[in-house]
Amino acid sequence: MARFLISRLLQGIVVVFITMVATFALLKAAPGGPYQKERATTPENEARLREEYGLDQPLHVQFLRVLSKAMSGTLKCDKFKSQLVGDIIRNSFPISAAIGLPALLIAIGLGVPAGALAALRPGSLEDRSAMLMSTLGICAPSLVLGPLIALVFGLKLNWFNVAGWYDADDWVLPSLTLGLIYAAYVARLTRGGLRETLAQEFIRTARAKGAGEGAVVFRHALKLASLPLLNFLGPAAAGLLTGSFVTETVFQIPGLGQHFVSAAINRDYALASATAAFYAAMIVGFNLLVDIIQAAINPRIGLKS
Amino acid sequence: MSTLHESPGQAAWRRLTSHRSTVIAMLFLVFLVLLCGCGPWLSPYTEASQDLKLGASAPSWSHWLGTDSLGRDLFTRLLYGGRMSLLVGMVATLVAMVIGVGYGLLSGLSHPRVDSAMMRFVDILYAFPFMTFVILLTVVFGRELWLLFAAIGAVEWLTMARVVRSQVLALKNQEFITAARAYGASFGQILFRHLLPNVAGSIVIYASLTVPGVMLLEATLSFLGLGVQPPFASWGVLIGEGAAGIQSYPWLLLGPALFFCSTLLALNTLGDALRDAFDPKSVSE
Numbered sequence: 270m271a272r273f274l275i276s277r278l279l280q281g282i283v284v285v286f287i288t289m290v291a292t293f294a295l296l297k298a299a300p301g302g303p304y305q306k307e308r309a310t311t312p313e314n315e316a317r318l319r320e321e322y323g324l325d326q327p328l329h330v331q332f333l334r335v336l337s338k339a340m341s342g343t344l345k346c347d348k349f350k351s352q353l354v355g356d357i358i359r360n361s362f363p364i365s366a367a368i369g370l371p372a373l374l375i376a377i378g379l380g381v382p383a384g385a386l387a388a389l390r391p392g393s394l395e396d397r398s399a400m401l402m403s404t405l406g407i408c409a410p411s412l413v414l415g416p417l418i419a420l421v422f423g424l425k426l427n428w429f430n431v432a433g434w435y436d437a438d439d440w441v442l443p444s445l446t447l448g449l450i451y452a453a454y455v456a457r458l459t460r461g462g463l464r465e466t467l468a469q470e471f472i473r474t475a476r477a478k479g480a481g482e483g484a485v486v487f488r489h490a491l492k493l494a495s496l497p498l499l500n501f502l503g504p505a506a507a508g509l510l511t512g513s514f515v516t517e518t519v520f521q522i523p524g525l526g527q528h529f530v531s532a533a534i535n536r537d538y539a540l541a542s543a544t545a546a547f548y549a550a551m552i553v554g555f556n557l558l559v560d561i562i563q564a565a566i567n568p569r570i571g572l573k574s
Numbered sequence: 575m576s577t578l579h580e581s582p583g584q585a586a587w588r589r590l591t592s593h594r595s596t597v598i599a600m601l602f603l604v605f606l607v608l609l610c611g612c613g614p615w616l617s618p619y620t621e622a623s624q625d626l627k628l629g630a631s632a633p634s635w636s637h638w639l640g641t642d643s644l645g646r647d648l649f650t651r652l653l654y655g656g657r658m659s660l661l662v663g664m665v666a667t668l669v670a671m672v673i674g675v676g677y678g679l680l681s682g683l684s685h686p687r688v689d690s691a692m693m694r695f696v697d698i699l700y701a702f703p704f705m706t707f708v709i710l711l712t713v714v715f716g717r718e719l720w721l722l723f724a725a726i727g728a729v730e731w732l733t734m735a736r737v738v739r740s741q742v743l744a745l746k747n748q749e750f751i752t753a754a755r756a757y758g759a760s761f762g763q764i765l766f767r768h769l770l771p772n773v774a775g776s777i778v779i780y781a782s783l784t785v786p787g788v789m790l791l792e793a794t795l796s797f798l799g800l801g802v803q804p805p806f807a808s809w810g811v812l813i814g815e816g817a818a819g820i821q822s823y824p825w826l827l828l829g830p831a832l833f834f835c836s837t838l839l840a841l842n843t844l845g846d847a848l849r850d851a852f853d854p855k856s857v858s859e
Contacts, residue, residue, distance in 0.1 A: 284698060295710050408838040410790055412797040412810070413831045416817035420824055431821075514709070515794055519817060529706055530798065533713040545706050 277560070281553035288549035293332050293542045296533060335539050339546070347537045354543045357528060362547075364434065365512030365524035368443045372509050375448025377502075380455025387456070388463035388494075389486065399456060406453025415446045415519035432521040443520045447513060451505060458501055462494035469493075492566050499566075503559035507551040589851040596847040599840040606837060610656035619647035621654040622805055630823045639829040642815065648829050651807050656833065658808040662723065663789040669727025670788070671781050674734025675773075679765070681735065682742025693739065696732055708791065712800040722801055726791050730784055737780050741773045775852050783845035786838045793834060809834040
């Protein structure tokens with residue numbers, strides 16, 4: 270276990286590091302810089318700015334500076350020098366998480382029962398309607414569903430603000446959008462996993478020894494059936510908590526997702542590298558968590574380092 | 575119907591067309607391609623022709639799906655946008671297919687150590703935040719169309735590589751390959767005559783499942799203003815424009831949303847049906 274954790278943590282650090290280097294290098298390869306605006310400053314002035322902020326140094330020196338400052342928490346944005354990158358992430362991550370967490374709960378709370386119900390009665394009305402709903406969910410991505418939900422609940426019914434982050438209930442519509450879409454995938458995976466599991470022999474054994482239907486489903490089948498679902502939920506949770514670009518754009522939420530896009534457009538090397546690294550760290554962390562849970566559920570899988 | 579004297583291909587075709595939903599999806603896609611391909615020539619309007627006096631108008635007999643604030647006919651723009659979206663979907667899938675098949679073949683045929691290293695690399699790439707990279711690529715290297723194809727293709731090849739590699743591993747030690755080697759077939763002959771034809775089914779199935787994913791990625795990028803650029807339109811661009819004006823002109827969202835979602839639905843239905851038809855072992859859905 271300890272060996273597994275150490276090796277996976279080292280691998281994770283490598284992934285995060287490579288993500289950071291790649292983001293930094295890609296942005297550096299782009300034309301333009303943080304101090305180029307519509308109204309150009311004089312070449313001397315720009316040269317002075319670049320010198321002051323160390324942008325005239327060799328690339329690896331610049332990157333190491335970004336890295337060491339990020340480690341000590343003193344990394345500042347390249348575009349707006351007064352802001353600490355750490356502050357931006359600290360302020361916007363809770364907003365993204367406040368939308369992502371309910372979305373995750375909606376996805377699981379709606380998707381797992383719907384998928385289970387469908388799997389237990391294949392071909393029934395419940396099965397077909399659940400699968401129809403989930404197909405519709407998969408074919409109506411957030412860029413379509415988001416504006417539609419805003420149109421219905423924001424403009425027509427007037428229950429919530431259409432966009433923005435002002436009132437205490439502004440998380441509802443974005444969470445609903447993301448939750449419904451993820452619920453569609455969760456329902457499909459639950460149904461597929463459960464049907465495959467219910468056809469296996471140990472289920473027949475459990476039935477043969479007289480276990481009730483509830484025990485068969487909940488104690489035996491659902492555990493094994495949740496494996497593909499867990500594999501999906503790991504990266505999904507990381508993506509949901511760190512904010513979806515599209516949903517944050519549709520509902521104009523000041524979350525983490527939009528910072529990444531604007532940082533890339535502004536050529537803010539520090540902010541872009543740091544947010545990419547943060548996102549990669551979340552994915553790595555959740556994947557690790559999923560692997561540990563999977564090994565706990567099914568000891569035959571074991572911990573692959 | 576006699577099922578005794580049919581080839582595997584005929585059997586697959588029969589399974590494929592035995593579901594009404596699959597047939598409807600296929601007909602819809604054919605109709606859509608024809609409509610987007612030929613429709614713009616038949617329409618009295620063009621993609622960019624404006625009618626500023628008319629402005630934004632609700633659907634009517636002269637403008638079936640209404641017009642936008644510049645008085646451009648939405649239906650015509652949807653047909654042009656459809657050309658773009660379908661084109662991106664096909665070309666980017668082709669890019670992903672070439673990379674994925676090449677990588678998968680190479681990995682599957684290499685020495686086991688090289689193979690495991692190559693697959694390890696794919697595993698690591700799976701953990702990468704790809705959406706962020708596609709956004710970076712499009713921000714960084716301008717918004718040229720061919721770069722969009724390349725960027726999307728470069729992201730979507732991973733699963734294809736895995737599928738092809740696992741097939742090659744299963745095939746490469748079978749008797750017919752050994753036989754081919756024994757009578758002195760060259761590496762190229764084994765690859766193109768014996769291996770690829772046997773992998774082709776999986777490639778086609780997986781490619782058909784990649785197309786809707788690719789189209790979704792393109793629409794997302796265009797929606798964020800990072801994909802297809804004006805004067806061209808794509809469904810993602812039109813959905814973005816519609817979403818910006820839902821307060822006053824909801825029809826500008828509903829039209830593109832309907833086209834886009836029904837296309838994704840048809841493509842997903844067809845992809846699932848292909849997988850079920852050609853691989854009877856796989857549990858359906």
